[in-house]
Amino acid sequence: MTQDGTAARTGAATPANSAEQPWPVRTVALKVSQWIDRLGSIWVEGQITQMNLRPGTRTAFLVLRDPSADMSLSVTCDPELIRRSPVPLQEGSRVVVFGKLSFFVGRGTISLRVIEIRPVGVGELLARIERLKALLAAEGLFDPRLKRPVPFLPGTVGLITGRASAAERDVLTVARNRWPAVLFDIRNTAVQGPTAVPQILEALAALDRDPAVDVIVLARGGGSVEDLLPFSDEALCRAIVAATTPIVSAIGHEPDNPLCDLVADMRAATPTDAAKRIVPDAAAELAGVRDMRDRAAAALRGWVDRETAALAQLRSRPVLADPLRDIDRRTEEVERLRIAARRCADHLIGAESTTTRHLREKLTAVGPAATLARGYAVVQRVSGRERHVVRSIGDAPAGSQLRVRVADGAVTAAALGSQALGKSASGAGPRERDDDREERR
Structure with missing residues (x-):
């Protein structure tokens, strides 16, 4: 144990720390070393980003980086661990190491001295991806109701891909051949290795904040499972779900299926397929417009022909061919009815006149004038x-x-004067009779 550790074990008082009584560098370095020694031996997983293996040296220097964060750790080991590895180790390899952290008090640096290195195989990577897939599915991040619709004709397309890559060339060539006026905002990032996820997340956030970008495309060519690991990263999957701009995933070839394909709003089998999905084909659209215009004209002509035939049929009907025929026929009928009505009226008037004359004669006969x-x-x-x-x-x-x-x-x-009639009519005189x-x- 160190002197400080002995003092602590024997119960010696630690000197007070203040501006008047500061600790010297050696005291701080020793305390840090003591705390790191307490951690003991640990297992650490990461991705090798740098590897310095010089012939004739007894120590190999590596840099182990977290694939999901911009953090790294210095690692030292016996060169034979790297040479005897069953799987060749190189920059970009995923490994699990076992060792102990050491604090070098002379330089004030921390290094992980490892005594065992285990390459992470494809089977283990796939198993981890499956566990992460089950977790994201349980959280509902694959729900189709979360998918945002891709616009029919985006104003600006955000493209995240490798610099001067075949995927970038395929997307630009196919999209501009289909719709020459399409605009692209291209962000070139690493698409494999330990720096891929942080760069992709930064580019994705920048494009999502840009109001001019209507859709974002993640494009990368095919590769091995290790090459496509960044596109199955949990941080990237959650960033895709949280974005407000529709995202199209075009990673690898048709058999490749990283997790970002499942959380993206649209999955394209290849970068070329993504270009076909994000912009319409101008020639096909023009042909469709011409076809619809021809169909509309044919439908209009058919409607006019049907209406013309219907009007001709209506005009051929007797009531429209000779509209006065019914009027003439009705005129004759009205004239006949008028004559019959006048005849009936005359007959009625004559009968009533005769009746009136008879009544007048009767009244005259019994009236005082007669x-x-x-x-x-x-x-x-x-x-x-x-x-x-x-x-x-x-x-x-x-x-x-x-x-x-x-x-x-x-x-x-x-x-x-007056005279009463006292005699009968038979006894009256000749004058009275x-x-x-x-x-x-």
Whole structure:
């Protein structure tokens, strides 16, 4: 144990630390070394980014990097560990190492001294990918309802791919051949190795913030399982789900299926297929427009022909071919009905006229005018403005003023006296009998 450790074990007091009593560098370095020694031996997983193996040296120097974060750790080991590895180790290899951290107090650096190195095989990588796939599926990140629709004709396409790669060339060539006016915002990043995920995440965030970018394409050519590992990274998958811009995944070839294909809004089998999916084919669209225009014109002509035939059929009907025919026929019928109605009216008027004449003759026969015309008279006694018909000799005493109405007028007279009829008609004198006969006539 160190001197400080002995002091701590024996219960010696640690010197107070303050501005007046600062610790010297050696004390701090020793304390850090003590704390790191307490960690003991550990297993660490990472990706080899640098490897310095010089002939004749007893120590090999490596840099082990976290594939999902911009963090690295210095590693030292016996060169024979690298030479005797069952799988050749090189920069980019995924490994699991066992060793102990050491703090070099002279330089103030930390290094991991390893005594065992195990390359991570393809089977183990695939098993980890499957476990991550099950986790993301359980969280619902593969749900089709989360997929954002890709616009029919994007204004600007964001492209994340390797610099001067075949994937970049395929996407640009095919897209511009299909739609020459398409615009691209290209972000070149590493597409494999330990720096791929941080660079892709940075480019993805920058394109997602740009309001002019309507769709983002992740494009990479084919490769081994190790080469495509960055596109199955958990951080990248979650960043794709969190993005607001639709993302198209075009990684590898048709058999390749990294996890970003499952969380992306659209999966393309190849970069060429992605170019065909993000922009329409101008020639095909023009042909479609021409076809729809021809179909619309044919439909319009067909509709006009059908309506023309319907109008011709309507015009050929008798009611439209000779519209006055029914009017003429109805005119004859109306004239016949009018004559019949007049005949009936004349007959009715004649019958009623005859009835009226008979009633008039009856009224004339029984009326007072006819009686007066036969020589009778109506005698009225005048008393002031009142007139009373004289029905007996008592109604006209002597001296009464009388009004005698005859057939052609009236005579004013005065009653000189009265005479009662006491004799029968048979005993009356010749003059009275003549008067009675005249009255009966």
